Amino acid sequence: MPLSVVPSLTELVIPAGLLDTSETGIMHFQPLYAAGDPARLVDFKMLRLNPAAQRLLGLPEFPTGSFLTLRPGDTAAFQFYRFTYLAGEADSQNLSTLPGWQALAQRQGPQLVVSLMPTARPSQDAARRAAADGALARAQQANQQLTQEREALRRVLAHTPAAICLLRGPEYRFEYVNPAFAQLFGGRPLEGLPAAEVLPEVLNQGFIALLDRVYDTGETFLEAEVPLASPQPGSQQHPQYFNFTYQAHLEDGHADRLSVFAYNATEQVLARQQIQHLREELQAASAALAAAPQRLENPDKHVLTPPADRPAVEPPHLLHLILEQLPAAVAAFVGPGHRFAFFNDGYQVLASGRARLGHPVADLFPELVAQGFTAILDEIYATGQPYWGERQPARLYALVSGQLAPEPKYIDFLYQPLKSAQGQTQGILAFIVDVTEQVLAQQQAEALRAEAQAATYRQAQEGTALQELLAHTSAAIALVRGPAHQFTYVNPAFERLFPGRALLGKAAAEALPEAITHNLVALLDHVHQTGETRVVPAMPLTVAQFGNQLATVLYLAITCQAYRENGQSAGVSLLAVEVSGPPHLHGS
Structure with missing residues (x-):
């Protein structure tokens, strides 16, 4: 029959010293109700037995089953326990399955406390009952104090923004999960279930292997900035980053429980990533600013390039x-x-x-x-x-x-x-x-952003000044790109050499057919393919004129230099200066 456990945050806790030294067998029961029918009590969960009760029943301190599954023939005792719990009053009864013993049962909050005592002679019965009542009263008083303390600690953990959970045993069953931890995994039910079963997605992330390491060695393990994706399927949210602490809690020298603590470090990680991104942008802008004034002064080293387009009882x-x-x-x-x-x-x-x-x-x-x-x-x-x-x-x-x-x-x-x-x-x-580190990181990011914006503005100003310089120089300058030598930039001096022609966007052979005859296209091919800089002291170029004007023969001192992008030749920069005649008239 399916059973359901009554949820409770006030599970009974008795001091170990009192339980260990008591000659009376003491058991703590928690009622189990039929699934879907919370009014029908069908069994009891055996929470804890003191040493005397363990010896009487032959069960461990923390039994893993219910009363009827562990003692299926003790139905009379179960009916007595059930009646006492529902009545809410203390009562006693001789146990048929334990001759010479009687059970004194009393409801304590959501639980049932049962004392097992020898059946006394009439002359001794009152004294023994009084002693048992006194022991039970002291246990209840101690339990109430400890329960209040435990509830206060639970309230603290429930309101912390950190994610906290407790795992028990080698299967890592969730004993406690605070709201922040449950939210990490979409609020799915976790308590009482093994980690590998309820969180299958963590298997491939090495989470269980890490728990095995901490459980086996007892050593605390810290894991920084672990990314956790959104628990909602199909979510487009970016992962969050958490700092995790895994710690073993030992009993008799061996790990009994593991605690997991996680704190959200997403802001710190994103701030650092933003700082790195801004630094790279700033370095690029600074390099561009440093190079711009030298592009005309040192054409052998600089060329004009166009812009590229993530319930059991605990003490x-x-x-x-x-x-x-x-x-x-x-x-x-x-x-x-x-x-x-x-x-x-x-x-x-x-x-x-x-x-x-x-x-x-x-x-x-x-x-x-x-x-x-x-x-x-x-x-x-x-x-x-x-x-x-x-x-x-x-x-x-x-x-x-x-x-x-x-x-x-x-x-x-x-x-x-x-x-x-x-x-x-x-x-x-x-x-x-x-969060001082996070705040200072953000402040640094804002300062870098402001500096990058200022550098971008200065670069724009420098670019404007450079364009002005190229526009007023007497040298003819052009940029051609790709193996077809497509014109991507010409300054006014270059346009005056070929008046009335549309050059930008056209291949050199199409825009300047005379360049084929005078081997200018062959020169551009050689520089683009080999990356070698070539200088022609005086290249004759017959320029066809529009209208009725006669063709003009120009002598140009030409320098062709390749410019590279991503390690590959991207195009050629061409600088031409008109000279007075063939080489023998003016020297090279």
């Missing part, structure tokens, strides 16, 4: 340990004076070792009063509303000089009110992440 101390080891600053304040009730090592590092338990924030950090942080705490305590601050500058006194630090730290922080069962604010949880 309270484990959750406390997680808070201690979070790579973030965590503190809790109590009362209207905001006295320190808890802080982890990360907070003490951020506070330069000045935090003290029991002391008000304003007394230990008077500089924060002037910066408005204590006023925020006062408002939260009065209104019961949380407060989220992003990239807030904060300056603390330096321990050596006693003066405010010259440069502020930038923090993201969450102030979350901690309320009693009656809804009254009793304290405030502070969760703080130092």
Whole structure:
């Protein structure tokens, strides 16, 4: 029959010392209901047995099955437990399957606590019952205190922006998942299921192999800037980047649980990528600016190129340990004076070792009063509303000089009110992440962006000046591209050599048919194919005129130089100066 477990965040926890030393067998049960019918109690999950109960029933401390699956012949005891749980009153009954023993059962919240005791003689019955009642009362009182502490820690983990989960055993079954971790995987159900089964996509990413390593060695492992794609199929969103910490928690020298902590580092990664991109653009712009003035001064080295077109019971101390080891600053304040009730090592590092338990924030950090942080705490305590601050500058006194630090730290922080069962604010949880590196990276990116824009403007100005220079020089300059020598640029002096002709966009042989006769096209072919620079002291060129004008014979001193793109010859730059006649008249 399909079963469903009643969800509960207050599973019973009894101190190990009391369980181990008690002569009474103590068992903790959790009711199981029929799937789809939460009103029909059909079995009990056996949460935990103390040593005395383990010896009586021959079961381990944490049985893996339900009561009826482990003791199928004990239906009378099950009916007694079921009646006692539903009635909500303590009751006792002799056990037919354990002659000489009786069960004392009492409902405790959503659970059932059962004490197994020897059947006493009438004269001893009252005393033994009183002793059993006292032991049960002490266990219930200890459980209530531990449950309250555990609930407070769960509230802390539920409101942290970091993603946290607990995994148990070699199958890595999810014991606890906070909302931030569940959101990483689209909110799918995780608790109670093996990681490989519920997250099949992580197998190819080496996630399970990494867990195996931590589980086998017990060594903490850090993994920085891990990309996680969107959990929604077909999503076009860019991946997010997370810093992961994997830590083993040992029992008797062996790993029992693994904790996984992840913090979103997407902004830091994108800021660094943006900085690198801007640096490359700036370097390119700077190189272009440096080269532009030299292109005419040193034609052998520079040519004019056209522009290219991502439930089991856990001990309270484990959750406390997680808070201690979070790579973030965590503190809790109590009362209207905001006295320190808890802080982890990360907070003490951020506070330069000045935090003290029991002391008000304003007394230990008077500089924060002037910066408005204590006023925020006062408002939260009065209104019961949380407060989220992003990239807030904060300056603390330096321990050596006693003066405010010259440069502020930038923090993201969450102030979350901690309320009693009656809804009254009793304290405030502070969760703080130092984002100074991210803010400085963004500031650097903005500075580089501004510098790149200025460089682009200067380059445009230089380009305009260069065009002006080429337009007024007496030398005829042209650029041809590709094996057909297509004209991509001609200055006014070059156009005056061939008046009335449309040159741009046409091949040299088409625009200047006389260039074929006088081997100018052959010269361009040679330079384009070999990359060699060629100089002709005086090339005669018969230029056909339009209208009734006679053809003109020009003598041109021509320099042809190849320009390259991506390591390949892309075209030829041509510089021509008119000379007075053949070489024998003026020398080479």
